[in-house]
Amino acid sequence: MIERTHLAIIQQVSLRGTLTEAAISLHLTQSALSHAIKKLESQLNVKIWSKEGRVLRLTQAGESMLSLANRILPQLEHTEVLMKQIAAGQKxxxxxxxxxxxxxxxxxxxxxxxxxxxxxxxxxxxxxxxxxxxxxxxxxxxxxxxxxxxxxxxxxxxxxxxDYELVLVVNADHQLAQQDYVTPEDLSNVTLITYPIEIERLDIFSKFMLPAQSSPYKHKTIETIETTDIMLQMVASNRGVSALPAWLVEQYTNALPIKAIRLGKKGIHKxxxxxxxxxxxxxxxxxxxxxxxxxx
Structure with a gap:
């Protein structure tokens, strides 16, 4: 079987011209190189090179393997470097x-x-x-x-x-906008706009409304590329209310007529x-x- 060592030997022999120089470049003994190639020649039943004095000339089979070595060895070396970088957390x-x-x-x-x-x-x-x-x-x-x-x-x-606080965001002129906080019952007559997530995974339901056995008048989900922007535009247009992180709402308060209100006296902290x-x-x-x- 052709192994990486065989390809490296053939490549170095082609570059150096002699077995001695190839052995030095590969940090192996000359006899080890010669034995490895003789064993390969025996397995493949072909001659890899011929001797002309001290100089080695690759045969047709040897030239074919040299072409393979020149393609494969750089890829192997690159992959080894890549693996080392990944192992070191660099790539x-x-x-x-x-x-x-x-x-x-x-x-x-x-x-x-x-x-x-x-x-x-x-x-x-x-x-x-x-x-x-x-x-x-x-x-x-x-x-x-x-x-x-x-x-x-x-x-x-x-x-x-x-850390963040989940808040209710409403239109600045909404009837709830004047309250310091809202209760689950306050949302029983509003349209609640949320992301398209299961109710059990929405904190406004799991941590606020469901424990109080309450529900909004209508639940509407939004799913677009710009979901958050659309949700807040709808709130600003008084089409409903939504529950969002306070830090996110703050980014929109200067551009949209919206207001954040605490959910319950203590709020919902996440x-x-x-x-x-x-x-x-x-x-x-x-x-x-x-x-x-x-x-x-």
């Missing part, structure tokens, strides 16, 4: 899963400096998962999961990134986490992403 692909729809604007503030800092690392963002974000992380479909709902399991770690596979959490470009996320 790779960071696949980010998003379970936080409002966090896309925030993610942009992280990805921009990250790509500049890690020019050899590609970034891919995924939102839809066959078995949920945690399943995607376990199955190696993604490398990092941005989520407000961590599920602590062996083999996974969750780094807290930032955290955003980045979930990682524990064994990969020390990779440099992964650690850097988490660090930049915390700064942002």
């Amino acid at each position: 790779g692909t960071l696949r980010i899963g998003m379970e936080c729809h409002p966090c896309y604007q925030w993610l942009l503030t992280v990805v921009a400096p990250y790509l500049e800092l890690w020019s050899d690392v590609d970034v891919d963002v995924k939102q839809k998962f066959q078995f949920g974000g945690i399943g995607a992380l376990f199955n190696h479909d993604i490398d990092a999961l941005v989520t407000p709902d961590p599920l602590f399991k062996r083999g996974l770690i969750f780094e807290p990134v930032f 955290q955003i986490f980045i979930g990682l596979r524990e064994q990969e959490s020390e990779i440099e470009y992964v650690k850097s992403f988490v660090a930049l996320a915390k700064q942002a």
Whole structure:
């Protein structure tokens, strides 16, 4: 069988001209080189080279293998360097899963400096998962999961990134706009606009309305490329109300006639986490992403 060592020997013999020089360049003995090629010639039943004094001349078979060596060896060397870079956390692909729809604007503030800092690392963002974000992380479909709902399991770690408060956003002239906070019952006669997520995973339902056995008059979901913008435009047009992170609402208050109101007397306080596979959490470009996320 042709092995990498055979290709390296043939390439060096072609470059150096003699077995002695080839052996020196490969840090092997001359007898080891000669034995390796004789064994290969016996296996293939062809002559790889012929001797002209001290100089070796490649045969037709040898020239064919030299062509192979010149194609394969650089690819192998490149791949080995790449593997070392990946192992050292210097190169790779960071696949980010998003379970936080409002966090896309925030993610942009992280990805921009990250790509500049890690020019050899590609970034891919995924939102839809066959078995949920945690399943995607376990199955190696993604490398990092941005989520407000961590599920602590062996083999996974969750780094807290930032805290936020979930608030109700209404039109500035809405009847609820004058209140310091709203109750679940206050939403029984409004249209609630949300992201297209299961009710059980929407905090406005799971942490506010369902425990009070309450529901909105109408529930409307929005699913477009610019979902958050459309939702807030609809709120600004008095077509309904929505529940969003306070930090996100603040970005729109100067441009739209909207107002944020606390959900309940104490409010609903949450955290955003980045979930990682524990064994990969020390990779440099992964650690850097988490660090930049915390700064942002």
